[in-house]
Amino acid sequence: MPCDIIIIGGGPAGLAFAGGLAGSGLRVTLVERLSLSSLADPADDGREIALTHRSVATLEALDAWRRIAPEAIAPLRAAHVLNGASPLALSFEPDAPAGQPLGWLVANHHIRRALFAAIDEQPGLTLIAGAQVAAARTDRDGASVTLEDGRVLRARLLVAADSRFSAIRAQLNIPAKVTRLGKSMLLARVEHDGDHQGIATEWFDHGQTIALLPLTGRRSSVVLTLPEDQIARLAALAAPALSAELTRRSDGRLGTMRVEGAAHVYPLATVWCRHFAAPRAALIGDAAVGMHPVTAHGFNLGLRGGATLAGLLVRAAARGQDIGAASLLRRYEAVHRFASAPLFLATGAIVGLFTDDRPPARLLRPALLHAAARVTPARAGISRLLMRH
Numbered sequence: 001m002p003c004d005i006i007i008i009g010g011g012p013a014g015l016a017f018a019g020g021l022a023g024s025g026l027r028v029t030l031v032e033r034l035s036l037s038s039l040a041d042p043a044d045d046g047r048e049i050a051l052t053h054r055s056v057a058t059l060e061a062l063d064a065w066r067r068i069a070p071e072a073i074a075p076l077r078a079a080h081v082l083n084g085a086s087p088l089a090l091s092f093e094p095d096a097p098a099g100q101p102l103g104w105l106v107a108n109h110h111i112r113r114a115l116f117a118a119i120d121e122q123p124g125l126t127l128i129a130g131a132q133v134a135a136a137r138t139d140r141d142g143a144s145v146t147l148e149d150g151r152v153l154r155a156r157l158l159v160a161a162d163s164r165f166s167a168i169r170a171q172l173n174i175p176a177k178v179t180r181l182g183k184s185m186l187l188a189r190v191e192h193d194g195d196h197q198g199i200a201t202e203w204f205d206h207g208q209t210i211a212l213l214p215l216t217g218r219r220s221s222v223v224l225t226l227p228e229d230q231i232a233r234l235a236a237l238a239a240p241a242l243s244a245e246l247t248r249r250s251d252g253r254l255g256t257m258r259v260e261g262a263a264h265v266y267p268l269a270t271v272w273c274r275h276f277a278a279p280r281a282a283l284i285g286d287a288a289v290g291m292h293p294v295t296a297h298g299f300n301l302g303l304r305g306g307a308t309l310a311g312l313l314v315r316a317a318a319r320g321q322d323i324g325a326a327s328l329l330r331r332y333e334a335v336h337r338f339a340s341a342p343l344f345l346a347t348g349a350i351v352g353l354f355t356d357d358r359p360p361a362r363l364l365r366p367a368l369l370h371a372a373a374r375v376t377p378a379r380a381g382i383s384r385l386l387m388r389h
């Protein structure tokens, strides 16, 4: 029997969206290629997600936040941006209320685990794990999804949450601009001698970008961006050599570093789609907007877009309206584009300016940082953006 909504992808965006439909009476099927045990207990992927206040409020509403152990949550008290060898640091502090951090850092696997626990056994939700979608198509009447084992599922609406390299997006004929940046990020958790004081540091040095994200205790996540071949070489180092390399590359800012566990590598690519919807279909999460991680907003945006769509669907269902109506999908697209476009463009501009080592960009950077450091409303505005978006 056809269900109401098929969600493809049980990553954090798909899981959160499914949770947002709880209590709606809608019959939802979520298809994920990972096994049930990997969903329930996801492997550590090295990512530390900087969560805004808005995202934490959404995770609370989804009954997921309380499922994350307090010791896995690190407050982000401020963020500093550094340019090359300049001593000037552009500092972002929380705007209000006093005592509130700028945001919180939580490992992606903890978020995924909590979101899964919150939706496990949700009435009306059927989970098909360990199943890969082979083909999906929609028309004005509904959606049809074929799994690799031959099963065919039908629904009134299809929601694709199958990552920034979404195959479903292509099958729905939604054009997307995928930009491969030729660089990779190496992520490593380190223990260090210095005190980070809860401050995140984003250092745009010449030839490399390095972010130091404060975790609990004297621990940080080091995020190093370099051309792909250089990252591959570093990732192959044994822990002591990598520790020495990260200590040197971070200019000893946090003292001697010792790598904990394995390093993880992510090739950098951004994605912007021409549409977030098609007849009886919508894209959410990275499938809709693949942000550059430098402004730490990919999941925050994905959570927001999923909440927007879920809210529209829950209201339509309560009124007995068609949940796959073109007008509803257009509304979702308009609201989510309005939320994402400025962030996507601003992030692209920051990446372009701060990772370009040609003379015009190098000359412009200090001037811009000086100007921004002097204009308090500009800094306060960015802090608000970091906290609430």
Ligand SMILES: Cc1cc2nc3c(=O)[nH]c(=O)nc-3n(C[C@H](O)[C@H](O)[C@H](O)COP(=O)(O)OP(=O)(O)OC[C@H]3O[C@@H](n4cnc5c(N)ncnc54)[C@H](O)[C@@H]3O)c2cc1C
Pocket: 008, 009, 010, 011, 012, 013, 014, 031, 032, 033, 034, 047, 048, 049, 050, 051, 108, 131, 132, 133, 134, 161, 162, 163, 164, 167, 185, 187, 266, 284, 285, 286, 287, 293, 296, 297, 298, 299, 300, 301, 302
């Ligand atoms: C290094 C790094 C740091 C980041 N830091 C931050 C941060 O600080 N703050 C922030 O907000 N965001 C951050 N992000 C972004 C965030 O991690 C992503 O936005 C988020 O994980 C996207 O979730 P998603 O569910 O859309 O996609 P994914 O996590 O990619 O999940 C997609 C899911 O779909 C499944 N799937 C795919 N195809 C199929 C198929 N055909 N059939 C069945 N299942 C399928 C996959 O198995 C997967 O589980 C960071 C990203 C990176 C790489």
